[in-house]
Amino acid sequence: MSELMRLAFKYKLCPNRRQEQAFRNFSGCCRFAYNALLVKEKEDYQEYLEELESRQCFSEALNEDEAKALCVKPLLNQYSFNYALKRLKEEYPFLKEYCHSQVLQQKVMDLYEAFKKFFKGKGGYPKFKKRHSDNGFRYPQGFKVDEDNGRIFLPKIGYVRYRNSRKIEGIPKNVTVRQEADGWYASIQCEFELNNHVIVPNLNTAIGIDMGVKRFLTLSDGNFIESLETKLKPLENKIALLQRRIKHKVKGSNNIKKAYLKLALLHKKKADIRNNFLHQASTLMVKNHDLIVIEDLKIKNMSKSGKGTIDNPGKNVKAKSGLNRSVLNEAWHKFFTYLEYKLKLKGGILIKVDPKHTSQTCPQCGHISKDNRKEQAIFKCVKCGYEAHADVNAAQNILKRAGLARIACQANLTRGRQQEPAEAYNSSTIVV
Ligand SMILES: [Zn+2]
Incomplete structure (x- = not known):
């Protein structure tokens, strides 16, 4: 079956x-x-x-x-x-x-x-x-x-x-x-x-991914994908400007209706760009790698209420960073979902590992400390002096952790295949 x-x-x-x-x-x-x-x-x-x-x-x-x-x-x-x-x-x-x-x-x-x-x-x-x-x-x-x-x-x-x-x-x-x-x-x-044949994934292509703010993701082989935020900046400025203008318009007037429509279109455009980016990134990952290891981030589905109202840059910095955070979480969540189903279609494996201390662990001596990462971009072990790019190091730690998790995962995978396909029915639908 x-x-x-x-x-x-x-x-x-x-x-x-x-x-x-x-x-x-x-x-x-x-x-x-x-x-x-x-x-x-x-x-x-x-x-x-x-x-x-x-x-x-x-x-x-x-x-x-x-x-x-x-x-x-x-x-x-x-x-x-x-x-x-x-x-x-x-x-x-x-x-x-x-x-x-x-x-x-x-x-x-x-x-x-x-x-x-x-x-x-x-x-x-x-x-x-x-x-x-x-x-x-x-x-x-x-x-x-x-x-x-x-x-x-x-x-x-x-x-x-x-x-x-x-x-x-x-x-x-x-x-x-x-x-x-x-x-x-x-x-x-x-x-x-789904293809029923047992596909043996090429383990040489195994890769660890570290998700980040400045870089959208960093791979354990040193490659990375830049964050989308800088590209979205002009569009975000446009949205902010329009929102400021709406404040001065008469409620219920035709003018304000037009402005709201324009605003909705801009938001839609932004969402489309973001989604497109996530698809391209996940497709690229799945194309190049059969086995992908990610952090098991417990990302909650962010509530969508109040999204448009806090979107007022310059004034409330704290609220804004909070907003960015939730948008980022949503993007990661989507990215992982895309990765998962695309890998499934290909016959590859996605492994989620415990994210604890992945950015603070030294790969040479295993020393775990916050001080290992005093600077944002550089990892430097306080015990043995090992130095590396912080994000790459985290991605390598994530990949390493899968060594233990891999066997358990494969056992789960075969067990899952033998069961009735009920689970596939229930899995949430993904929009392509
Ligand atoms: Zn060390």
């Missing part, structure tokens, strides 16, 4: 006026259904909470778990959600008229999943969808990709042209249409089987 993997291919759509209106109608209907069912669920949940509270108040002997067992928990299954959607469609016929039934169903399943997550204690209570932040919908099937003619068939909307930027691979499983600052995009999720 070979392992299955899912990748998403993203294309820019070129809808005509009628199609764009249909996109908006679809999104609007989805949002309406989502929010309407959320209201209903909220009422049910409120009732449940009240019952729970009253039971606990009246009989103090009951503990929370016992009280919970007595109360009727809001029914949570796919059928109840589908039934609720059916009722909603009867009540509001425009949903049938302006949207596709499967698209609506997908949106309702999203809500179901959100609730499932919430009751498992893994996520917050589902929130209402807002008009400006959520324009999109998903087809689970029925769409067709006509690559030769650069168009995609969406049920009830018809053939929509798209910019054929790259060839699609695997079997298309679903398609999501979403609005971004500069237009509509289709993200086609495809599934394909």
Whole structure:
């Protein structure tokens, strides 16, 4: 049994006026259904909470778990959600008229999943969808990709042209249409089987990578890739200038609307450049190396709130460095994800090692001290006097650490392959 993997291919759509209106109608209907069912669920949940509270108040002997067992928990299954959607469609016929039934169903399943997550204690209570932040919908099937003619068939909307930027691979499983600052995009999720043959990676190409601020990454063989930040500076200045100008514009005026659109486009451009850079860097790494060792940085998914508001350089330096930090973390996280799936496709190995003291350990005598790295760029052992470039030294330490980790990893790898491919299904989708 070979392992299955899912990748998403993203294309820019070129809808005509009628199609764009249909996109908006679809999104609007989805949002309406989502929010309407959320209201209903909220009422049910409120009732449940009240019952729970009253039971606990009246009989103090009951503990929370016992009280919970007595109360009727809001029914949570796919059928109840589908039934609720059916009722909603009867009540509001425009949903049938302006949207596709499967698209609506997908949106309702999203809500179901959100609730499932919430009751498992893994996520917050589902929130209402807002008009400006959520324009999109998903087809689970029925769409067709006509690559030769650069168009995609969406049920009830018809053939929509798209910019054929790259060839699609695997079997298309679903398609999501979403609005971004500069237009509509289709993200086609495809599934394909990973090569089942056991590939013996060329261990001579094994490399350690040290992630950094000044240099984006440094390799254990001394090569490095410069940070992107200096290249982004002009764009960032433009954004800052525009933001200052917006402050002086009249709220609600056409002028400010135009400025906000321009701002959104600039942010999008910046994100695109960054993403492109991460793809190029990871592709290069995977092309040259079969075995890559990185630090196991526990990077949390940074929250996206407040991103635009602190973006005011010159004034609040501390907040700004904090922002840079989170952006950097996000970039590293993405880079590692890209590395991982690209290596997987190639049949290579990614090893994560404990990052503790990698920049402070002397490779000659093993002495660990903060003093080994008094200067940012130079590593100098206080015990034996060994000297090296600090980042290269860290990368070499990272590679060295994999010596112990490698065997364990390979054992994991084979074990993972023998198991059912369920894990591949669950792994988060990566946008190419
Ligand atoms: Zn030493």
